[in-house]
Amino acid sequence: xxxxxxxxxxxxxxxxxxxxxxxxxxxxxxxxxxxxxxxxxxxxxxxxxxxxxxxxxxxxxxxxxxxxxxxxxxxxxxxxxxxxxxxxxxxxxxxxxxxxxxxxxxxxxxxxxxxxxxxxxxxxxxxxxxxxxxxxxxxxxxxxxxxxxxxxxxxxxxxxxxxxxxxxxxxxxxxxxxxxxxxxxxxxxxxxx
Amino acid sequence: xxxxxxxxxxxxxxxxxxxxxxxxxxxxxxxxxxxxxxxxxxxxxxxxxxxxxxxxxxxxxxxxxxxxxxxxxxxxxxxxxxxxxxxxxxxxxxxxxxxxxxxxxxxxxxxxxxxxxxxxxxxxxxxxxxxxxxxxxxxxxxxxxxxxxxxxxxxxxxxxxxxxxxxxxxxxxxxxxxxxxxxxxxxxxxxxxxxxxxxxxxxxxxxxxxxxxxxxxxxxxxxxxxxxxxxxxxxxxxxxxxxxxxxxxxxxxxxxxxxxxxxxxxxxxxxxxxxxxxxxxxxxxxxxxxxxxxxxxxxxxxxxxxxxxxxxxxxxxxxxxxxxxxxxxxxxxxxxxxxxxxxxxxxxxxxxxxxxxxxxxxxxxxxxxxxxxxxxxxxxxxxxxxxxxxxxxxx
Ligand SMILES: NC(=O)c1ccc[n+]([C@@H]2O[C@H](COP(=O)([O-])OP(=O)(O)OC[C@H]3O[C@@H](n4cnc5c(N)ncnc54)[C@H](O)[C@@H]3O)[C@@H](O)[C@H]2O)c1
Ligand SMILES: [Zn+2]
Ligand SMILES: [Zn+2]
Numbered sequence: 343x344x345x346x347x348x349x350x351x352x353x354x355x356x357x358x359x360x361x362x363x364x365x366x367x368x369x370x371x372x373x374x375x376x377x378x379x380x381x382x383x384x385x386x387x388x389x390x391x392x393x394x395x396x397x398x399x400x401x402x403x404x405x406x407x408x409x410x411x412x413x414x415x416x417x418x419x420x421x422x423x424x425x426x427x428x429x430x431x432x433x434x435x436x437x438x439x440x441x442x443x444x445x446x447x448x449x450x451x452x453x454x455x456x457x458x459x460x461x462x463x464x465x466x467x468x469x470x471x472x473x474x475x476x477x478x479x480x481x482x483x484x485x486x487x488x489x490x491x492x493x494x495x496x497x498x499x500x501x502x503x504x505x506x507x508x509x510x511x512x513x514x515x516x517x518x519x520x521x522x523x524x525x526x527x528x529x530x531x532x533x534x535x
Numbered sequence: 536x537x538x539x540x541x542x543x544x545x546x547x548x549x550x551x552x553x554x555x556x557x558x559x560x561x562x563x564x565x566x567x568x569x570x571x572x573x574x575x576x577x578x579x580x581x582x583x584x585x586x587x588x589x590x591x592x593x594x595x596x597x598x599x600x601x602x603x604x605x606x607x608x609x610x611x612x613x614x615x616x617x618x619x620x621x622x623x624x625x626x627x628x629x630x631x632x633x634x635x636x637x638x639x640x641x642x643x644x645x646x647x648x649x650x651x652x653x654x655x656x657x658x659x660x661x662x663x664x665x666x667x668x669x670x671x672x673x674x675x676x677x678x679x680x681x682x683x684x685x686x687x688x689x690x691x692x693x694x695x696x697x698x699x700x701x702x703x704x705x706x707x708x709x710x711x712x713x714x715x716x717x718x719x720x721x722x723x724x725x726x727x728x729x730x731x732x733x734x735x736x737x738x739x740x741x742x743x744x745x746x747x748x749x750x751x752x753x754x755x756x757x758x759x760x761x762x763x764x765x766x767x768x769x770x771x772x773x774x775x776x777x778x779x780x781x782x783x784x785x786x787x788x789x790x791x792x793x794x795x796x797x798x799x800x801x802x803x804x805x806x807x808x809x810x811x812x813x814x815x816x817x818x819x820x821x822x823x824x825x826x827x828x829x830x831x832x833x834x835x836x837x838x839x840x841x842x843x844x845x846x847x848x849x850x851x852x853x854x855x856x857x858x859x860x861x862x863x864x865x866x867x868x869x870x871x872x873x874x875x876x877x878x879x880x881x882x883x884x885x886x887x888x889x890x891x892x893x894x895x896x897x898x899x900x901x902x903x904x905x906x907x908x909x910x911x912x913x914x915x916x917x918x919x920x921x922x923x924x925x926x927x928x929x930x
Contacts, residue, residue, distance in 0.1 A: 386628050471628055502648070509644035517624040517683070518560065518607065521643045521660065523670040525555035525680045533645075 383508045386472040387515045389465045393444045395515065396463055399436075405510035405520060407534065408503055419452075432456055457481055475511070479504050537924070538592045538676035539903040544582035545911075547593065547904050555672065555680035560607035563684035565618060569697040570597035570674045572903070572910050572920045573705060574731045575845055578799050579665065580907055584847060586649055586666040595620035595662040596704040597674025598697060601684075609685040616688035618681055619872035620705045622660035622671060625686030635659075636869035641683070642669045653848075661869070675903055677924045689876045692884070698891045699883055701921065702732070707890060708875035709843050710736020710796075714744050716841035716866035717792035724748040726781055726790035726833065727767070728826040730758035732893055732919055733843055734796035738767045739888055741794075750784060752777055755915040761892065781833045789835035797826035798844030831857055842867035896920045901928035 385392060395401055399420045403409045410431060413421040418438040426432050434455035440448040440462075450460035459481045466474040481500060510520050524530035540550045555564055573596050578584050598617040601610045610616065622641035623630050629637040641660030642650070649667050650658035660682075663673015672679060681688060691700050714737050717725055725746045727734045730753035741749045742765065751762035752770045759769040770780045781790060827842060831854050834840055840863050858865070882888045895918045898906055906920045 384628070386626065386631070505648070506644040509647055513624075513640045513644065516626045517640050520559075521624075521640055521669075521682065522558055523643050523646065523660070523672070524558060525672045526553045527556055527558060528553070530558055 381504050381508050382474055382476045383512050384468055384471050384474050385512045385515050389467055389473045390444045392473055392475060392515055393447070393465050396511075397441075397447060405514050406503075406507045407510070420449075434459075475508065477504060477508055536677040537900060538672070539594060539900065539922075540589075541579060541587055541591045541593055542589045545580060545908075547580065547907050549901055549903055550590075552590075552592070552676075555678050557603055557605045558680065559682060560605045561683050561685050562605040563601055563608045563610045563681045563688070564603040565597070565599040565616065565674075565679050565681055565688075566602045567597050567599040567674055567677060567679060567900075567924050568615075569599070569701050570594050570676075570900075570922050570924070571701060571704075571706075572596075572675070572906055572922070574733065574798070575664070575705075576907070577911055578845060578847075580911060583799050584665045584667070586670075588666065588670075591663070591665070591670070592672040592676055593663045594673030594675030594679075595664055596701065596706070597662075597679065598691070598701050598704065599674075599679075602678070604684070607685065610688065610690075615691040617691060617700050617703045617876070618662070618674065618679075619687045619689075619703075619708075619876065620662050620664075621687075621869060621872050622662065622669065622682055623686060623871075623873055624683050625873075630686070633871060633874040635871040635873040637871075646670055659869070675900065675922060677900070687873055689880060692880075695883070696891075698894055698921065700880065700890070702736075702890045702893070703872075703876050703879055703883075705870065705872065706732040707736050707879055707888070708872045709733050709870040710738075711740045711875055711879060712868075712870045713737040713794050713796060713841050713843035714740035714746075716839075716843075717741065717794055718839050718864075718866075719744045719746050719792060721745045722747045723791040724750065724785055725792045725794065726750045726752065726830070727762075727794045727796055728752050728830055729796035729798075729844070730755065730762045730769075731796065731914070734794070735761055735765070735893065735918075736888075737794050737796055737843070738762050738765050742766055743882075743887065750781065750790065757915045758918065761918065764892070777829055778833050785835070789833050789838065791835055792839040792841065793830040793834045794841045795827045795830045795844045799846060828852065828854055831863065834861065834863055836861045838863055840865040843870070893919045894921050897923060897926070899926040899928045900924040 399412045400414050402412050408425045409422060410425050411423040415421055420436050422434055422436055424432045435452040436449045437452055438447060438449045446464050448462040451458050462478045464476045468474045479500060513520050522530050524533060536552060536554045537549055538552050539547055541547055557564060576593055579587060579593060601612050601614045601616060604610050621636045623635035623638035624640040627639040629639060636659055638659040642657055646666055646669055647657030658668050660669035660671055662671050689703060710733050719725060719741055723746050725741045727737050727749060730751050738749050738751055749767040750770060751767040752772055753759050754771055754773045759771060762769055770777055831840060842865060895916060898920065900922045903922055910917045910920055
C-alpha cells in the first residue's frame with residue numbers, strides 16, 4: 343500500500359492505478375465458492391404473479407444474466423442454453439420435478455448434463471411487504487471439481503450469479519425493467535456479453 | 536457530447552463521449568441547461584469516495600429540457616424538468632413509504648454487492664456518484680439519461696428561471712430534510728455546523744419550521760454573512776471556540792438541536808482532525824469527523840442530532856458515551872428528494888425560500904475543471920458554481 347501512495351495518494355479503492363482499484367473492490371466482493379446456494383429476496387408483488395412469471399421458463403433469460411435462451415419443450419421439460427467464456431455455451435435439458443401452484447417450483451437437469459444441477463424456488467406471502475422469494479440452486483459437479491471451476495464454466499461464481507439474478511427478478515417485477523447504469527446500447531450489450 | 540469526467544484525485548476533464556440513449560421504457564433523455572457543482576463532488580475530487588473509475592461522468596444537480604422519452608415515460612418532449620439526484624423506482628416498499636433514497640431498485644444488480652458488503656444492505660442509485668451508488672453517468676454534461684423519469688423529475692412551471700429551481704435537485708431538499716430531522720420545536724435554538732449550501736438552506740428551513748434562534752458556524756466570513764442575512768447568529772470557529780461560544784449563547788444549556796452540514800472534509804486546526812486527515816488519505820478506516828464530534832459534545836441533554844453531512848466509512852473517537860449519557864437521537868441519510876420537491880417548488884413560487892442568493896459563479900461546461908479547482912481552493916467567495924452547457928467557454 344505504501345508504495346502506491348508514493349505515486350497516487352488517493353485511497354486504493356479510488357486509485358487511478360487500475361490494478362490497485364480492481365483488487366480493492368474485489369476484496370470487498372470476493373466470492374465464497376459455495377456450490378449450494380440459498381438466497382432470499384422480498385418482492386413487493388403478489389405471490390401468484392411472481393409464480394406465473396417464473397413458471398414460464400422462457401422468461402428466465404430476461405433476468406438471468408448468464409442464460410442465453412430457454413426453449414420450453416413440454417409442460418415439464420425445457421432446454422437451457424447457458425453462456426460460457428469465449429463465446430461458448432453449455433446446454434442441458436431440465437425437468438420440473440415438483441410444483442405447487444403459487445408456491446413452489448423445483449427442477450433438475452436431465453441425465454447426461456455436463457454439470458448436473460438442480461433448482462428450487464419458493465414463494466411465501468410476506469403480508470404488506472409482498473412475497474418472500476427463496477431460491478436454492480445446487481450444482482453437483484464431477485468429483486474433485488469445486489465452485490471455482492463451475493465459475494469458469496459459467497463466467498461467474500454461481501453464488502454471485504444467483505444473488506444478482508434474484509435482484510434483477512425483483513427489479514423487473516417491481517418496476518417493469520432491469521436497472522442499468524449504461525448510457526448507450528453498446529455499453530449495455532458489452533455488460534451483458 | 537461533451538461531459539465532465541473524473542480521472543483521479545484532483546484530475547477532472549471535459550471529454551467528448553457518446554451521447555446517451557433510451558435503454559429502458561421509463562427512461563428519458565434530458566438536454567442539460569444548468570448543472571451545479573456540489574460540496575459532495577469535492578469528496579470525489581479529493582479522492583475520498585471509493586469505487587470511482589476513470590472516465591466516470593460527474594454531476595448530480597441538474598435540470599434541462601426533455602428531448603427523448605421511452606415508451607413508459609410520463610414526460611413530454613420540450614418540457615423543462617429538474618431531476619432529483621436520487622434514482623428511485625417509485626414502486627418498491629421504500630418508495631411506497633417515501634424513503635426514496637433507500638429505493639431497492641435504483642442501483643443495478645451487479646453494483647449492489649459492494650454496498651451490501653460495506654454497509655449490510657445495498658445502497659440506492661445516485662447520479663454521478665461512484666459505483667457504490669450505481670455508476671450512473673451524471674449531469675455535468677450536455678445530455679443525460681434519466682431512469683424512472685415518470686417518478687423523479689419535476690416539471691418547471693413557466694416563468695421560473697433555471698437559477699430559481701435548480702437546487703430542488705439536491706441541496707434545497709437536503710437542507711430542508713436536515714431541519715426536519717432536527718425535529719424542531721417552537722422556541723428551539725438550533726446550531727448548524729457548516730455554511731455551505733446545505734447549511735445555509737438548513738438555516739432558512741429551521742426558521743420556517745419555527746426555530747426561535749439559529750446559530751451558524753463556519754470560518755468563511757462571506758458564508759457567515761449569508762447566514763446572518765437569513766437571521767442566524769454566527770460563530771467563526773477561527774475566532775472563538777465553538778463549544779464555549781455555544782454554551783455562552785445558550786445560557787449553559789447547549790443547543791436543542793444540532794445539524795452537521797460539514798461532513799468528510801471538516802476543516803480545523805485540532806489535533807484529532809489532523810490525525811483524521813492522515814488516516815483518511817491512507818484509507819485507514821476513518822472519516823474526518825471533527826464537526827460531528829463537536830455537535831454531539833455541544834448538544835443539550837435529550838437533544839437531537841441531524842446529520843445531512845456525508846460520511847463513507849468508519850469513524851474513530853466517535854463520542855458514543857456522550858451520545859448515550861445525554862440521551863441524544865440521531866437522524867441522517869441521503870435525501871429523499873422526490874418526497875420534498877413538490878412542496879419546495881411551491882415554497883419557491885410563493886417566495887418563502889430564496890435560492891438564487893447562493894450562486895456566486897456561472898460558467899460554461901468547458902470551464903468545469905477550473906470551476907472544481909476554484910470551488911476547492913476558495914470556498915469563502917465561491918458559494919455555488921452553476922455550469923451552463925449552452926455558454927461559450929471563457930478560454
Ligand atoms: N445527505 C445528502 O443527501 C446530502 C446532499 C448534499 C450534500 N450533502 C453533504 O452535506 C455536506 C455539506 O455540503 P455543502 O455543499 O454545503 O458543502 P460545502 O463544502 O460547500 O460546505 C461545508 C462548509 O463547512 C465548513 N466547515 C468545515 N469545517 C468546519 C467545522 N469544523 N465547523 C464548522 N464549519 C466547518 C466549511 O468552511 C464550508 O463552508 C457535505 O458533506 C455534502 O456531501 C449531503
Ligand atoms: Zn449535491
Ligand atoms: Zn424504489
